[in-house]
């Protein structure tokens with residue numbers, strides 16, 4: 001009789017603690033999965049990137065790209081304030097003029113499109129002489145894939161400030 005009472009009172013705390021533990025583990029794991037899911041549209045940062053990783057991402061972005069939309073988007077995201085006209089004249093950023101011709105040479109073996117993608121999403125990846133890393137780092141998370149594709153397509157056709 002006495003034994004039974006002791007067993008009852010000692011088992012319940014263990015069961016309750018066990019349930020809490022299982023609950024927290026499930027929450028934790030689902031949170032982890034969700035986090036890695038959110039980042040899956042970006043390739044891993046840093047040295048693990050290869051020309052092929054970029055190319056695979058960029059090829060997908062360019063499928064539905066629209067040059068006209070890209071032209072409107074660089075206005076909307078404020079890129080033109082630094083990269084064209086007075087901003088570029090005052091060396092806030094390299095002028096985009098001639099970009100389609102030099103993009104393929106900037107970061108070999110990246111293709112021109114892959115380089116443009118890199119310079120928007122990871123602006124610090126390449127040091128451009130005369131500029132000191134002032135391009136905002138927010139675009140990788142701020143610009144949706146659709147928009148990124150159109151911006152890259154637009155930049156590939158960029159000929160000068162009058163465009």
Ligand code: HEC
Pocket residue numbers: 074077078079080081082083092093094095099106116119120123124126127128131132133134135136139151155
């Ligand atoms: C505050 C000024 C600023 C803004 C806004 C800005 N950039 Fe830049 N950008 C720079 C600077 C400075 C560099 C040179 C690299 C560096 O210093 O980070 C650069 C580099 C680049 C390059 C590489 C140019 C080359 O000649 O190789 C591209 C492409 C580019 N930016 C695209 C964009 C796009 C697209 C946007 C808008 C979504 C944008 N930038 C917004 C300052 C800016």
